[in-house]
Amino acid sequence: MALAAAALLVIFLTAGLRSVTLLALGAIALAVTAAALWWVLSRTGVVRVLAAVLAVGVPIAVLLHYRAVGLLWVALVALALWIPAVLAGRHALSEAAAPPPPAEYPAARARQPFLIMNPRSGGGKVERFGLAERARAFGAEVVLLDPAHPQDVAELAEEAVGRGADLLGVAGGDGTQALVAEVAARHDVPFLVIPAGTRNHFALDLGLDREDPATSLEEAFTDGVELRVDLGTVGDRVFVNNASFGAYAEVVQSPEYRDDKVRTVLRILPDLLTRRGGARLTLRAGGVVVETPQAVLVSNNPYQGGDPAGLGRRERLDTGRLGVLAASVDGAAQAVAMLQGRRHPGLAALTPAEAVIDADASEIPVGVDGEALVFATPVLCRIEPGALRVRVPRHRKSAPRPKPPLDWRRLGRLAFSAS
Structure with a gap:
């Protein structure tokens, strides 16, 4: 609270009445920039180029x-104070809402x-860390996959197992x-996750050191x-992280995606975001x-609060619930709201035990x-509570804490109750 107050105080004391203009101009610039980024993703040709220039x-x-009015240093000082204020506030709220550790x-x-x-995962981590030799030293049978076969x-x-x-x-x-x-x-056999892949989000959420x-x-x-953790299922397929439908799933289906991700995304996204391409989905x-969302993400346990895109981490893997995010973005205003982490009618966040995704097509990419x-179609997603026994080190990174949208009113109550 003190850092946030100091940031505002710096602006008001140095800029006087101009501080109102300073804050308003910054807010307008943020909204225009976010809207321009939406147009970059959802338009093509000249409009996309002009939007990129605007952004x-x-x-x-x-x-x-x-800088021209002599207030650049004021904005930079205020920003330098505001960033730690937001981080400290989120940390305080996360501490207050910290979940108990999973049972071991x-x-x-x-x-x-x-x-x-x-051997090819993670840029060759298996060979670089000598993982096969280390595993064999513990009596393990190791199979090294051959990409050529x-x-x-x-x-x-x-x-x-047999x-x-x-x-x-x-x-x-x-x-x-x-x-x-x-x-x-x-077969109810323990499972060992060795974080040797490029991303390994599952390992990250188990508290393992991917480095x-x-x-x-x-x-x-x-x-x-x-640990006993949940597994997600989509149709007859198990997933440890998530299953995606709509825009992202359509993009990764493109043959060009693996060779040139950025160019492929920019080429395909406009039709998907403006509903000119892809199947029309229905989520139940x-x-x-939810009718005609552009994207649906179904995760094995919900992602942290304040993460409307579902790109962060999961604080628990044993809640027995799916995390379901459905996005219907029809314009720049909704895109800005989503980027700012605000709830709006175009974003549905649910935590059911199962979800059904249907479409106006007999098959859909996932x-x-x-x-x-x-x-x-229709595609059934379910959660299997406690289905997997995972072997992990006793001493590992603590589970990630949630980072909810900053509620300054609640933060103020916490600050004054502790004083």
Whole structure:
């Protein structure tokens, strides 16, 4: 509260009545810039070029104006005070709403562990950290995937369980993790996540260090515990992170996407956002019906509060609920509201146990943990509570705390009650 007050005080004391103009101009510039970015994504040709110029030019013009009237240093000082004020406020609210840690269970020593490793994942982390050798030192059977000869990882895991494997693990991307996790859950065998992929959001939300997969591997074997976490299902496919429908799923289906992501997104998004392309979706979840959303994201447990795009982290993986976000953005005003984290009629955030996505097409593209697939409609998504036993190090990063939209009124009550 003190930092926020200081930021406003600096503006009012140095700029006087001009402070009102200073604040209003900044707010207008922010709204115009956000609207211009929406036009960049949703338009093509000359309009897109002009919008890009506007998105870059407006902030520069405002800064030049502040400098011309001698208020640039005031804006920079106020911004320097405001940023830590927002961070401190969110931290205070997160601390007040911190969830209890997930339950941990003793982990029996694995006598016949079986691990699948993708040498190409994460830019070669398997070889760089010597993961195969470290795993074999603990008595694990290790299969190194050969990109030149694709293998069915689910089948490999099934065969290993048939031979008596009492621990399954994967060093690779989230898509591979999900396929083997499904086998582990079906046979009630512990599953080991080795964060050797490029992103590994599942590992991140388990508290694993994605920069040091070797330590995660060794500590899981030497001082590991078990967690019971949920799994999501889309049709007959398991996902550990999310399944996406609509705009994003349409984009990743494009053959050009992997070679040139930015150009492909800019080419396809305008038709999707203005509803000129793609299937028209209908979402039914928790008694709510959402007609023609441009994008639907169904996650294995909800993403943190204040994250309308579902791009952040999940504070828990054991709530027994899906996180469902459906976005219907019909113009710049709604785009600005979404970017600012505000709720509006075009954004539905639900936490049901199951969701159904239907469409005016017999099949629709679905992005499942980043992989491009096609499903017959309607598509049923469900949560399987506590379906997976995960082996993790006893000492790992604490679960991420939620970062809700900053409620200054609530923050003020907390500040004064503590004083």
